[in-house]
Amino acid sequence: MSIEKLTALEIAAKIKNKEISATEVAKHMVSQAVKTKEETGAYITVTEDVAIEQAKAVDEKIANGADLGPLAGVPFAIKDNICTKDILTTCGSKMLYNFEPPYDAFVTKRLADSGCVLIGKTNMDEFAMGSSNETSYFGEVKNPHNHDCVPGGSSGGSAAAVAANGAYFTLGSDTGGSIRLPASFCGVTGIKPTYGMVSRFGLVAFASSLDQIGPIAKDAADCAAVMNIISAYDNMDSTCLDIERPDYMKSLENNIKGLKIAVPKEYFNGADEDVKTAINASLKQLEEMGAIVEEVSLPVTDYALAAYYIISSAEASSNLARYDGVKYGYRAENFDNLSDMYFKTRCEGFGDEVKRRIMLGTYALSSGYYDAYYKKAQQVRSLIKDAFTNIFAKYDVIASPVYPTVAFKRGEKTSDPVKMYTGDICTVSANIAGIPGISVPCGFGKDNMPIGLQLMANAFKEDVLLKTAFAYQQVTDFHKGI
Amino acid sequence: MKITEKEVEYVAKLARLYVSDEEKEKLTKDMSAIIEFADTLSKIDTDGVAPAAHAIPVQNVFREDVVKDSYKRDDILKNAPEKEAGCFSVPKVVE
Numbered sequence: 375m376s377i378e379k380l381t382a383l384e385i386a387a388k389i390k391n392k393e394i395s396a397t398e399v400a401k402h403m404v405s406q407a408v409k410t411k412e413e414t415g416a417y418i419t420v421t422e423d424v425a426i427e428q429a430k431a432v433d434e435k436i437a438n439g440a441d442l443g444p445l446a447g448v449p450f451a452i453k454d455n456i457c458t459k460d461i462l463t464t465c466g467s468k469m470l471y472n473f474e475p476p477y478d479a480f481v482t483k484r485l486a487d488s489g490c491v492l493i494g495k496t497n498m499d500e501f502a503m504g505s506s507n508e509t510s511y512f513g514e515v516k517n518p519h520n521h522d523c524v525p526g527g528s529s530g531g532s533a534a535a536v537a538a539n540g541a542y543f544t545l546g547s548d549t550g551g552s553i554r555l556p557a558s559f560c561g562v563t564g565i566k567p568t569y570g571m572v573s574r575f576g577l578v579a580f581a582s583s584l585d586q587i588g589p590i591a592k593d594a595a596d597c598a599a600v601m602n603i604i605s606a607y608d609n610m611d612s613t614c615l616d617i618e619r620p621d622y623m624k625s626l627e628n629n630i631k632g633l634k635i636a637v638p639k640e641y642f643n644g645a646d647e648d649v650k651t652a653i654n655a656s657l658k659q660l661e662e663m664g665a666i667v668e669e670v671s672l673p674v675t676d677y678a679l680a681a682y683y684i685i686s687s688a689e690a691s692s693n694l695a696r697y698d699g700v701k702y703g704y705r706a707e708n709f710d711n712l713s714d715m716y717f718k719t720r721c722e723g724f725g726d727e728v729k730r731r732i733m734l735g736t737y738a739l740s741s742g743y744y745d746a747y748y749k750k751a752q753q754v755r756s757l758i759k760d761a762f763t764n765i766f767a768k769y770d771v772i773a774s775p776v777y778p779t780v781a782f783k784r785g786e787k788t789s790d791p792v793k794m795y796t797g798d799i800c801t802v803s804a805n806i807a808g809i810p811g812i813s814v815p816c817g818f819g820k821d822n823m824p825i826g827l828q829l830m831a832n833a834f835k836e837d838v839l840l841k842t843a844f845a846y847q848q849v850t851d852f853h854k855g856i
Numbered sequence: 857m858k859i860t861e862k863e864v865e866y867v868a869k870l871a872r873l874y875v876s877d878e879e880k881e882k883l884t885k886d887m888s889a890i891i892e893f894a895d896t897l898s899k900i901d902t903d904g905v906a907p908a909a910h911a912i913p914v915q916n917v918f919r920e921d922v923v924k925d926s927y928k929r930d931d932i933l934k935n936a937p938e939k940e941a942g943c944f945s946v947p948k949v950v951e
Contacts, residue, residue, distance in 0.1 A: 476931040570912045583910050612917040613910070680894045691871060698872070700944055702935035712947045721874040729873060733864070733883060734890055736871040750897045752907030757900070759908060792889045808911025833912060 378406045382448045382542040382596040389447035396447030400429035403449035407493045410540025414516045416531040420494040428491045446489030451541040454495040457576035466498040466510035469723035470703045479576020481604045488603045497531030500725045502580045509727045523781040526556035533560040543591035549584045551801025554813035558776035558826025561815045564590040568833045569808035570615040573608035581689035584805040594843035598622035625837035626844040631664030634769040638672040641774035652817030652825040674761045682802035684751035691735030762807045766832040776813045780823035812839040815852035859888045
């Protein structure tokens, strides 16, 4: 078996046992990343020099008998909206086409300190706005399972890189499904943690009350290993929670007897037959493993999408006001005065989808419409939160599809923003309520494209999600990949 | 609710974006469709419901007020589109 097909924990064990050096692995995976970049566009930057340097340092430490963490020497990649010191961080936008951050994000530093080896920065929808990875200034990303299909967005490059064996794991960010959706479309495992579990310091802000960083990997065990590294308190993010975090690796027991799973029927409205069939089969499998599965109703789901697009666009319009061509990034070449410089810089630097969301958010926050849209959406947010609290008083986990269909064709939905937005029906609620959600490969549908099962749990219950996904992956092969 | 081209012009100005006639037409159509979709919110009764700004309530997080090293000026200026004498340089603001 070629080493790129191993999981992160498997290659880490080989490096630790000195079967192979971290440098050899890094060299091989850099060439895999270059190949993945050429074939699918999953990478914006491949960081060969950094990778070799970091890998050599790991080899030296191992030679000196140091016990580095469980993922030491493992090559990985980071979504291009997460800051890497002196390494291009573009957010998939012309606006940041030349931006080299002067600092590392909290998660970047944590992974480097754990001996993980950075091999590149992954492509994404511009400023993480999109469900198909078709809005990047650096070109769209293709689904490794079928190049005619989208990989999902916005962390499309992060999911495609793992699926194509172009990285052992990656980091993504999830504002309304941006980790779970591409994980589902590409047949890999991705978890969005509880809001506040992972520091957002160094994550370029899209919608600050919804954004959360999380891992995309080949299976739940790898996700748990990455979570153990990145989930920690950080005083540089005032929303990062100063609470005890469990050892996620220890939560991986192969036993879900008595686990109570709620299946909200609203999440199946509009889902394709192939998706329903795969999800139902996976629920049956979980039942056979001892879980108790019951149908429930979450009627407030019907309002989640509208609330999500108002809240996220409003926050985006505010966050993206900082791009004015003064301190970093793109500045228009020709302008008459300061005001003209702002207008031209923003007009030329942002793509169509980003402009549309800034416009929508500015409208929703403007005088006369604030109560009807923004305040109303915040109230609906309270109702959604309450609805989840009620479900989790009786159940451990909520199960649903991640997306109503398998990966759609590239170009299929680009002309109709509402059609593109409504697909996010199953994923946005977790961000609105701040709860964790995981996408677990659970079958193949139309044209043999992967399907993801979404599991959500109450806040801080990532361990329950990882345990359930882990147990499921002990008896299924859907996550085994290309 | 339908959005007018005039509203699009006004919002674009607030957002510091120039829009061409062609873009204006498209944005008017797209934003109307999205706002009509968002209007489903008006159907749900939220009387007396408190708005939630954050899902996980966190309040007044303070750090100790101690002097620490910050970033070096040259590092911060590294990405400036234009700089002069250790400052970000912009076109003249006051004539």
